[in-house]
Amino acid sequence: MQNIIIGQYVPGQSFIHKLDPRAKLLTAFLFVIIVFLANNWITYALFGAFTLLAIFVSKLPLRYIYNGLKPILLVIILTFLLHVFLTKEGPLLLDWGFLKVYEGGVEQGIFISLRLLFLIMITSLLTLTTTPIDITVGIETLLGPMKKIGLPVHEFALMMSIALRFIPTLLEETEKIMKAQSARGAQFSSGPMKERLKSIVPLLVPLFVSAFKRAEDLAMAMEARGYRGGEGRTSIRLLKWSGKDTTLFVILLLLCVSLLLLRS
């Protein structure tokens, strides 16, 4: 319980770890948009190079990237198959009677799968190299201007950071309640599915009750320490935009330009 890591963050000292969270967030966001510019082999190769380079620079063990991909691997395979069988373009490659595979379909399938693959890789790279709290601060600063149109940006960020702060506390509490209920004969890990689901109820009820109590206490403690909303509040967390971040944007710009030139 002492060593739980919230989110997926893997500590490190690489170039990507040290980037400003705002730069990483914007890059990931832009990447999601420009990945749709790719439409031929050379542009996809360019994206591949960019993604692999980013992973290489982050010095992350590859299994972390693979772990991020695992849950959507099935989706990628399914998308590939759908495109292979349903797109009817180009010369016919295979004919199994009711199933016909065309060259265009195979190409389309590979392109779309690669697109998904790159998207997931880049976004997991963001969460793997940035602490959740840095992501929160980054989002808060980026969305800062939206406060003017009445978006509760500060409140959202505070909610996020309090949620992050209380995850370990509530996990610890869950463990305690589980032990208490087990001591009275409750079984959480055996029996038929229906029984197991039922046994969660006596776990959730005390957990919720205590969470509400905590919320009430915390609100009071915050007020006692002079909290009165985001107005006129300063922040201890400082984001520094450095040369590294500008470099990233120059690379991104170059990528954009070459994409526009090379796409067909």
Next chain:
Amino acid sequence: MEELITVQDVSFRYQEDQPHVLHGVSLSVYKGEWLAIVGHNGSGKSTLAKLLNGLQLPEKGDVLVEGYNSRDEESIWEIRRRVGIVFQNPDNQFVGTSVRDDVAFGLENSGMARELMLERINESVQKVRMEDYLDQEPHRLSGGQKQRVAIAGIIALRPSIVILDEATSMLDPAGRKEVIQTMRKLKEEEGMTVISITHDLEEAAQADRLVVMNAGEVIDEGLPAEVFKKGDMLEQIGLDLPFPLQVQRALSERGYDFSRLTLSQKELVNELWTLQSKI
């Protein structure tokens, strides 16, 4: 002595249709003293703490903190900056994701510049001896350490009064000692005024002055040595006398005479070994 807080004839209840939690409470808190407010659960002592920094407003009467009346909406923030509260549950008052963030919370609220904040944070974590834990997350700290961080978060705002609202009741004996010693040091070195709200009479016995509450009223007030003379009264309202005092009372019943009340173990030992001594 300068009077920092004046509570004048305050009555309070949480809801209109509920009975009063406080009836006509009046008391004063003086600069630089350690005031213990003792009482059984439900005696209204924690409610009183909430009235002292404007978390609740009196139904009748006034609460004045350094001249600011908690009834004025403008003064509430002045009062909260002057009176800090350390609450009972160490987990439920830790706002930040790390020690530094938590100590900064109050400073951020006051809109302080970042440079000054860093200075204040370093200064106050040193005072509670938590400077090696600045980047620690709360779930890696002990209860006593969390309470010390809470104290740091409060003294960073340079308040004149710190209220410990049952702040040690959820801690183990070691944590309790840590917190009390930290506060004693702050009181002696910085001249901090401390109000300790507790039902632990052993802790209260070390205070400069004692206020006893029962059923929403102040029933006694004075030096600990004076108040503890009325041991029966304290037991009647459901408080446990400090162990050295219990021993002394049991011995007195068996015919041993003591020259004075023994409120600490040291005092008791001294009394015991001189009891039969003819020197």
